[in-house]
Amino acid sequence: MAKNHMEINANSDTITGVKLTRLKNKRSQLVWYIFLIPSFLGILLFMVYPIFESLRLSFYQSNGTIENFNGLNNFKTVLTSGPFWNSVWNTFYIGIFQILITIPLGFIFATLINSTPRGQSFFKVIYFLPNVTSIVAAAIIFAFVLHPEMGIVNYALEAVGLPTPKWLADPSTSKWAVILLAVWHWIGFVIIICLANLQAISPDMYEAAKIDGASGIQQWLFITIPNMAGTFAFLLITGWIGALQRFNEVYVLGGPNGSPARSIQTMGAFIYERGFTGFEFGVASAATYIMFMIILVFTFLNLKISKMKL
Known part of the structure; x- marks a missing residue:
């Protein structure tokens, strides 16, 4: 019984160690993803947003300040x-x-x-x-x-x-x-x-x-x-x-x-x-x-x- 109990404790310790290792790996990976945030925000701000904003403007009569919906007239x-x-x-x-x-x-x-x-x-x-x-x-x-x-x-x-x-x-x-x-x-x-x-x-x-x-x-x-x-x-x-x-x-x-x-x-x-x-x-x-x-x-x-x- 004592031997089985020790084996169970050893197995639980191994499982706990594996979980801790996985948690550390996830945290280390999360750090790298955090470094990507500025680039990702730059892409959203200077590439993705202008694409959709230009598409929206193509349906408006706009001089930069005043806008009126213009349909397909542009x-x-x-x-x-x-x-x-x-x-x-x-x-x-x-x-x-x-x-x-x-x-x-x-x-x-x-x-x-x-x-x-x-x-x-x-x-x-x-x-x-x-x-x-x-x-x-x-x-x-x-x-x-x-x-x-x-x-x-x-x-x-x-x-x-x-x-x-x-x-x-x-x-x-x-x-x-x-x-x-x-x-x-x-x-x-x-x-x-x-x-x-x-x-x-x-x-x-x-x-x-x-x-x-x-x-x-x-x-x-x-x-x-x-x-x-x-x-x-x-x-x-x-x-x-x-x-x-x-x-x-x-x-x-x-x-x-x-x-x-x-x-x-x-x-x-x-x-x-x-x-x-x-x-x-x-x-x-x-x-x-x-x-x-x-x-x-x-x-x-x-x-x-x-x-x-x-």
């Missing part, structure tokens, strides 16, 4: 606005040419760097520097570089006898000024992503192709490019999302109305102009959700197309 105002559709056209024009130029060019540069036995780290740093440069600072520099009279680009063109465009002063060339800036700023990111995937392709595939008599061009066409399909899909999707949200550089180069003659005003700049220049926060909120739907649709289409290719 969406009608945006969808029947000439400047809005002009901003959509500008956004797509700049985005399409940026992607068509940057991804193939970045892939070619990445292929050349990958084939270089020495100095790869140096080339990575050189090409990636524009990407870590502030887009605002880069836009200010480009405004000087592309100045029609004092810019170094026109100076070089004039030196070799080529015509000197007015760039940002002419609506016919202003979009290409933004495209040049976008390509210069984004190409480093494309090169780094492509280079990482190129170095992940198994060398055995190239060795087998060499044994079968495949040339370097054939290896590039039938081994390298097919293995880059997932990378191209990623760059296409991220490139489109960034292009459709373009604001900073066009604001610096042309202001909220995308001067000259609204030629570089994007959807983001249109939203800023209506909200913070015209104080039409309801219209700006409606335009924001229309832009969100456009981004959502194009992201979905890009995913579908990428899966079809894969």
Whole structure:
């Protein structure tokens, strides 16, 4: 009996010890959750709340202080606005040419760097520097570089006898000024992503192709490019999302109305102009959700197309 009683006490002590250990573990985990509270509150305050507040404002006529329920009229105002559709056209024009130029060019540069036995780290740093440069600072520099009279680009063109465009002063060339800036700023990111995937392709595939008599061009066409399909899909999707949200550089180069003659005003700049220049926060909120739907649709289409290719 005494032995059984001692065993029962030992078991109860073990159970108590396990419970105490579990309680301590829960308390230690609770401490870590407490550290997450500031970040969680920041997400709620600066991300979640603005999303729902913008959705609410899209149904109101608001100047920031006075609000009146407006139903779907804000969406009608945006969808029947000439400047809005002009901003959509500008956004797509700049985005399409940026992607068509940057991804193939970045892939070619990445292929050349990958084939270089020495100095790869140096080339990575050189090409990636524009990407870590502030887009605002880069836009200010480009405004000087592309100045029609004092810019170094026109100076070089004039030196070799080529015509000197007015760039940002002419609506016919202003979009290409933004495209040049976008390509210069984004190409480093494309090169780094492509280079990482190129170095992940198994060398055995190239060795087998060499044994079968495949040339370097054939290896590039039938081994390298097919293995880059997932990378191209990623760059296409991220490139489109960034292009459709373009604001900073066009604001610096042309202001909220995308001067000259609204030629570089994007959807983001249109939203800023209506909200913070015209104080039409309801219209700006409606335009924001229309832009969100456009981004959502194009992201979905890009995913579908990428899966079809894969």
